[in-house]
Amino acid sequence: MNLPFTKMHGCGNDYIYINCFEHSVENPEELSRVISDRHFGIGGDGIVLICPSNVADAKMRMFNIDGSEGKMCGNAIRCVAKYVYDNNIATKETLQIDTLSGIKTIELQTTNGQMTSATVDMGKAILEPMNIPVNIQENAPLINFPILIEDEPYSITTVSMGNPHCVIFCEDVHSIDLAKIGPKFESHPMFPESVNTEFIQVEDRNTIRMRVWERGSGETLACGTGACAAVVAAVLNGHCDKNTDVVVKLLGGDLIIRYTDDTVFMTGPATKVFDGEISFT
Numbered sequence: 001m002n003l004p005f006t007k008m009h010g011c012g013n014d015y016i017y018i019n020c021f022e023h024s025v026e027n028p029e030e031l032s033r034v035i036s037d038r039h040f041g042i043g044g045d046g047i048v049l050i051c052p053s054n055v056a057d058a059k060m061r062m063f064n065i066d067g068s069e070g071k072m073c074g075n076a077i078r079c080v081a082k083y084v085y086d087n088n089i090a091t092k093e094t095l096q097i098d099t100l101s102g103i104k105t106i107e108l109q110t111t112n113g114q115m116t117s118a119t120v121d122m123g124k125a126i127l128e129p130m131n132i133p134v135n136i137q138e139n140a141p142l143i144n145f146p147i148l149i150e151d152e153p154y155s156i157t158t159v160s161m162g163n164p165h166c167v168i169f170c171e172d173v174h175s176i177d178l179a180k181i182g183p184k185f186e187s188h189p190m191f192p193e194s195v196n197t198e199f200i201q202v203e204d205r206n207t208i209r210m211r212v213w214e215r216g217s218g219e220t221l222a223c224g225t226g227a228c229a230a231v232v233a234a235v236l237n238g239h240c241d242k243n244t245d246v247v248v249k250l251l252g253g254d255l256i257i258r259y260t261d262d263t264v265f266m267t268g269p270a271t272k273v274f275d276g277e278i279s280f281t
């Protein structure tokens with residue numbers, strides 16, 4: 001049996017996309033673990049299934065490298081929009097994509113019929129600890145909240161963008177030993193569904209730098225939901241302003257995030273790398 005796929009990335013956050021309008025995947029958790037491997041597989045930060053939907057133009061399901069399913073993925077949803085547009089699944093420039101964290105509306109920016117970037121209405125940032133979820137007897141948002149992780153003090157701001165994020169401000173993102181610290185947050189009992197952890201360096205009120213350790217995938221070159229959570233946290237901590245574009249500089253490129261009273265907007269690119277086919281023997 002052969003399974004066609006398309007490799008795509010958003011700011012270097014790369015996934016293997018499978019068209020489930022035409023093909024079915026029996027065990028996406030196992031498939032993700034096998035083909036995401038960068039040495040023994042195709043290589044990627046996970047897989048994304050583009051599926052039919054009764055309520056939107058398509059439904060997105062995304063799986064991390066370890067096979068866990070993420071409820072939302074900011075970089076993947078722009079790639080899904082590009083795939084849907086490029087493959088005439090929906091021939092319009094405002095798309096709706098269903099996800100495990102609800103239906104998201106995406107405005108495509110196009111030049112000569114080619115999508116150049118997309119703006120996604122990512123929905124409201126969730127701040128109540130029990131809804132992120134964070135395991136703590138506290139109802140108020142955790143903003144610059146002091147905690148100890150293996151005896152090391154950190155000040156965290158927690159945000160859900162449909163998936164859980166823990167944001168920490170630092171002087172220099174490049175000096176952080178993310179491979180050592182990231183897993184400690186990922187497995188900490190304070191986060192019952194694990195957590196994506198972002199380290200942020202504020203450059204000015206309109207620019208921040210970010211590195212991310214994603215639950216289930218490790219360090220990635222970019223995280224769209226993480227960039228949204230980072231800007232929400234930067235506003236809550238007084239570093240940036242609401243209703244203003246903030247450029248988030250990631251290892252793989254830039255995203256533009258705007259936090260408003262009603263929602264969070266994310267604008268960024270989506271790139272196709274190549275098509276391929278997996279043959280199961």
Ligand SMILES: N[C@@H](CCC[C@H](N)C(=O)O)C(=O)O
Pocket residue numbers: 013064069070071072073074075076163164196214215216217220222223224225226
């Ligand atoms: N890279 C993503 C987020 C992917 C899911 C995440 N690891 C999770 O399990 O919550 C993004 O661009 O948002």
